[in-house]
Amino acid sequence: MKLSLAFASLATLVSQIPLISAHGGVLSYKFGDATYQGFVPYNTPVGQTSIQREWDTYNPITDPTDASLSCNINGATLAEQLSATVAAGTQVTAYWNAWPHTIGPVMVYMAACPSGCSNADTSTLEFFKIDEAGLISGDLVTGLWGMGELVQNNNSWTSTIPASLASGEYMIRHELLAIHTSDQPQFYPECAQLIITGSGSSTPSSSYLVTFPGAYSASDPGVTIDIYANENETNYTIPGPAVWSG
Ligand SMILES: *[C@@H]1O[C@H](CO)[C@@H](O)[C@H](O)[C@H]1NC(C)=O
Numbered sequence: 001m002k003l004s005l006a007f008a009s010l011a012t013l014v015s016q017i018p019l020i021s022a023h024g025g026v027l028s029y030k031f032g033d034a035t036y037q038g039f040v041p042y043n044t045p046v047g048q049t050s051i052q053r054e055w056d057t058y059n060p061i062t063d064p065t066d067a068s069l070s071c072n073i074n075g076a077t078l079a080e081q082l083s084a085t086v087a088a089g090t091q092v093t094a095y096w097n098a099w100p101h102t103i104g105p106v107m108v109y110m111a112a113c114p115s116g117c118s119n120a121d122t123s124t125l126e127f128f129k130i131d132e133a134g135l136i137s138g139d140l141v142t143g144l145w146g147m148g149e150l151v152q153n154n155n156s157w158t159s160t161i162p163a164s165l166a167s168g169e170y171m172i173r174h175e176l177l178a179i180h181t182s183d184q185p186q187f188y189p190e191c192a193q194l195i196i197t198g199s200g201s202s203t204p205s206s207s208y209l210v211t212f213p214g215a216y217s218a219s220d221p222g223v224t225i226d227i228y229a230n231e232n233e234t235n236y237t238i239p240g241p242a243v244w245s246g
């Protein structure tokens, strides 16, 4: 009885692995020396405590105007939502699962939460980009991409929170845009909540601010792109606003 139950649950588990292993998301973070576990998708949010907002699927969002593009599906505040207290100027490392894709840009955004991040409808937040890496060298098909560098670097990406950023509550949003399929883009965004400390007073001007959805459109050259039809091109236009570095 016990054995057959074990076999049954093993069979269920095995049948789910191919569905989730082709994609993924941010599983944990490091801010300076402090490590924070992310939300665990495919598990109930009940009882989960994390700085990360809820996300429910390893699958990509494929529509650049999707209502859930800000913080993934469903992006909800956890009942026991945390925020990490981090000094401006600190390095942040996001860790993904064993990431299967190497073609496409890495982008990192932040947004102030004027009424507190736990109350925020993330689709109304005004995000600014703090880091990006597109096509680093070579051509669109065989070159080195930000995403390839992420895979080489232990499936992780390290950025610096602008040292002059004004203190307060912020959302941080890590996003991978995989473009290895010629038919549609694959967006993988995850968000986490931060309380930024420090004596900085800088905030980005409106030209750096975007919302999700809103920042991208299907006609952006870096969003809808058939890399195989342009295999010898060595330029790539990362979508979204320019990076604000403080
Ligand atoms: C590689 O990533 C894992 C998390 O996925 C982390 O626990 C480990 O410390 C990292 N290794 C190095 C050398 O940074």
Ligand SMILES: *[C@@H]1O[C@H](CO)[C@@H](O)[C@H](O)[C@H]1NC(C)=O
Pocket (backbone or CB within 6 Å): 228, 229, 230, 231, 232
């Ligand atoms: C890319 O360059 C190779 C070598 O010159 C050529 O054979 C191929 O047709 C080119 N591809 C495209 C899509 O132009």
Ligand SMILES: *[C@@H]1O[C@H](CO)[C@@H](O)[C@H](O)[C@H]1NC(C)=O
Pocket (backbone or CB within 6 Å): 221, 222, 225, 233, 235, 236, 237
């Ligand atoms: C590369 O540059 C060409 C010429 O400026 C442009 O038409 C094309 O959209 C660019 N490709 C990408 C992916 O940005």
Ligand SMILES: [Cu+2]
Pocket (backbone or CB within 6 Å): 022, 023, 024, 100, 101, 186
């Ligand atoms: Cu995938």
